[in-house]
Amino acid sequence: MTRRMRWWKVLGLAGLAGVAASGVVIARAERRRRAYTPEEIRARLRDRHAEATSLSPVPPEEAG
Numbered sequence: 001m002t003r004r005m006r007w008w009k010v011l012g013l014a015g016l017a018g019v020a021a022s023g024v025v026i027a028r029a030e031r032r033r034r035a036y037t038p039e040e041i042r043a044r045l046r047d048r049h050a051e052a053t054s055l056s057p058v059p060p061e062e063a064g
Helices: 002-034 038-054
Strands: none
Touching: none
């Protein structure tokens, strides 16, 4: 019985470590995201929009 409980404890600790590691990764990404200035965000959005519109296979006026 004690051997079975030990495995459950190990499994629980591994799960807890996984949750903690996920939290660290999310916090790091959030800090990186908040480090941008509003001007940088606007510039990145404009670049992404320009890239997305230049890659569209059929312009909307010809799709009909």
